[in-house]
Amino acid sequence: MGLEDIRARIAKAETEAGRDPGSVTLIAVSKVQPLDRVEAVLEQGHRCFGENRVQEAAGKWPDFRERFDGIDLHLIGPLQTNKTRQAFGLFQAIHSVDRPKLANTIARIAQEEGHCPDVFIQVNTGEEDQKAGIMPADADAFIAECRAMDLPVQGLMCIPPVDEEPALHFALLGKIAARNGLTGLSMGMSGDFEKAIALGATHVRVGSAIFGERVAPDSA
Numbered sequence: 190m191g192l193e194d195i196r197a198r199i200a201k202a203e204t205e206a207g208r209d210p211g212s213v214t215l216i217a218v219s220k221v222q223p224l225d226r227v228e229a230v231l232e233q234g235h236r237c238f239g240e241n242r243v244q245e246a247a248g249k250w251p252d253f254r255e256r257f258d259g260i261d262l263h264l265i266g267p268l269q270t271n272k273t274r275q276a277f278g279l280f281q282a283i284h285s286v287d288r289p290k291l292a293n294t295i296a297r298i299a300q301e302e303g304h305c306p307d308v309f310i311q312v313n314t315g316e317e318d319q320k321a322g323i324m325p326a327d328a329d330a331f332i333a334e335c336r337a338m339d340l341p342v343q344g345l346m347c348i349p350p351v352d353e354e355p356a357l358h359f360a361l362l363g364k365i366a367a368r369n370g371l372t373g374l375s376m377g378m379s380g381d382f383e384k385a386i387a388l389g390a391t392h393v394r395v396g397s398a399i400f401g402e403r404v405a406p407d408s409a
């Protein structure tokens with residue numbers, strides 16, 4: 190538990206997988222965590238965080254940015270198109286691009302603003318009705334569509350179904366990325382990030398194993 194422990198486990202998983210040390214980015218998922226816990230992790234020198242709601246991020250990160258340099262904030266939850274411009278002002282990366290309408294909106298706002306957060310395309314590897322993400326069968330075409338809009342597509346993201354072996358989903362995501370020439374893989378959470386690293390994760394999203402159990406309910 191805690192930042193140092195997770196960093197050590199990531200380093201070990203990198204070595205065991207024959208990956209370069211430091212090749213995996215740790216996104217500390219701070220959603221619904223008390224501010225003092227987030228601040229403690231900032232004080233330890235960590236700068237890369239994940240939030241799953243635009244509104245919640247807008248409530249806490251502008252203040253932290255005034256006090257800590259170099260914050261790298263990633264949106265890992267669903268994005269409504271009408272919050273896209275606000276997301277541009279808050280996040281350096283969006284991991285949940287999953288439909289043409291959202292991709293179009295991001296491309297248009299990128300033109301207007303003259304910059305664009307990094308884009309990860311979310312794939313619904315478990316083909317679950319309740320989950321966001323492009324279906325695996327539609328992923329190649331959607332990736333091409335995003336590239337044609339000049340979106341800075343860094344890679345793919347998935348959230349495996351809770352009751353299935355995550356390794357199968359990580360492997361599928363890796364396969365879709367490889368055949369599309371994408372190197373970024375946003376996959377792995379508190380319970381399975383080592384498995385994800387073994388299967389090529391470049392970005393792991395770890396919340397409760399760093400900060401402790403979330404105290405407020407979370408509907409994500």
Ligand SMILES: *Cc1c(COP(=O)(O)O)cnc(C)c1O
Binds near residue numbers: 218266348394398409
């Ligand atoms: C909450 C969340 C996480 C972190 O989950 P933990 O199990 O607490 O590590 C990772 N990814 C997404 C998309 C999330 O919503």
